[in-house]
Amino acid sequence: MAKIKWRSGTLLAPLPPALVSCSDGERDNLITVGWTGIICSDPAKTYISLRPERYSYEIIKKTGEFVINVPSSHIIRSIDFCGVRSGRSVDKFKECRLTKETATEVKCPMVAESPISLECRVTDVIPLGTHDMFMADIVAVNVDERYVDEKGKLRIEQCSLATYAHGTYFALGKKIGSFGYSVKKKSTKKRK
Numbered sequence: 001m002a003k004i005k006w007r008s009g010t011l012l013a014p015l016p017p018a019l020v021s022c023s024d025g026e027r028d029n030l031i032t033v034g035w036t037g038i039i040c041s042d043p044a045k046t047y048i049s050l051r052p053e054r055y056s057y058e059i060i061k062k063t064g065e066f067v068i069n070v071p072s073s074h075i076i077r078s079i080d081f082c083g084v085r086s087g088r089s090v091d092k093f094k095e096c097r098l099t100k101e102t103a104t105e106v107k108c109p110m111v112a113e114s115p116i117s118l119e120c121r122v123t124d125v126i127p128l129g130t131h132d133m134f135m136a137d138i139v140a141v142n143v144d145e146r147y148v149d150e151k152g153k154l155r156i157e158q159c160s161l162a163t164y165a166h167g168t169y170f171a172l173g174k175k176i177g178s179f180g181y182s183v184k185k186k187s188t189k190k191r192k
């Protein structure tokens with residue numbers, strides 16, 4: 001079987017359909033963002049790429065702050081809604097009945113229904129073409145305590161994470177390995 005060559009495009013999958021919150025101090029807004037990722041570990045840095053015509057673009061450009069709320073399948077309908085309706089004409093928090101939580105470092109709210117919320121402060125805005133890339137420092141990470149065990153470990157498999165691939169949302173399912181498992185020595189302990 002050979003691969004078919006298509007013209008240049010954005011077919012990288014899966015991606016997180018991140019629910020990004022922002023606020024101009026008077027109105028809080030939500031926007032779904034697929035063009036996001038981690039670009040540095042230390043300092044922890046991320047980016048979101050936004051089209052200048054988005055209502056959220058204006059807000060984030062002005063305030064330099066946003067929160068990335070990691071998507072869970074429990075709120076996937078709201079995530080889709082926030083990606084097809086503009087905050088110019090609808091209060092998306094209200095319409096989706098999502099709960100605002102006060103962030104610790106930035107002035108925009110986090111989404112309580114998301115298991116992980118990353119507070120971000122913009123460091124650079126890079127015009128790229130259709131989208132401008134907002135590079136940002138991750139200034140705080142907030143994890144829902146329900147998913148942290150007694151040893152302080154995040155049980156991410158319990159977070160019902162959702163993902164986005166080629167226009168479709170999926171619920172993450174089966175665990176198939178963990179970091180470095182391919183080279184890990186097998187335990188020599190004898191079973192009783």
Ligand SMILES: Cc1cc2nc3c(=O)[nH]c(=O)nc-3n(C[C@H](O)[C@H](O)[C@H](O)COP(=O)(O)O)c2cc1C
Nearest residue numbers: 032033034035050051054055056083084085086087
């Ligand atoms: C799954 C999904 C991913 C999206 N990714 C992006 C993105 O990365 N950048 C962007 O500018 N718009 C993206 N959008 C579109 C915006 O979320 C959409 O235009 C939204 O209504 C803008 O809201 P606002 O005008 O309130 O800011 C995406 C939409 C969906 C459904």
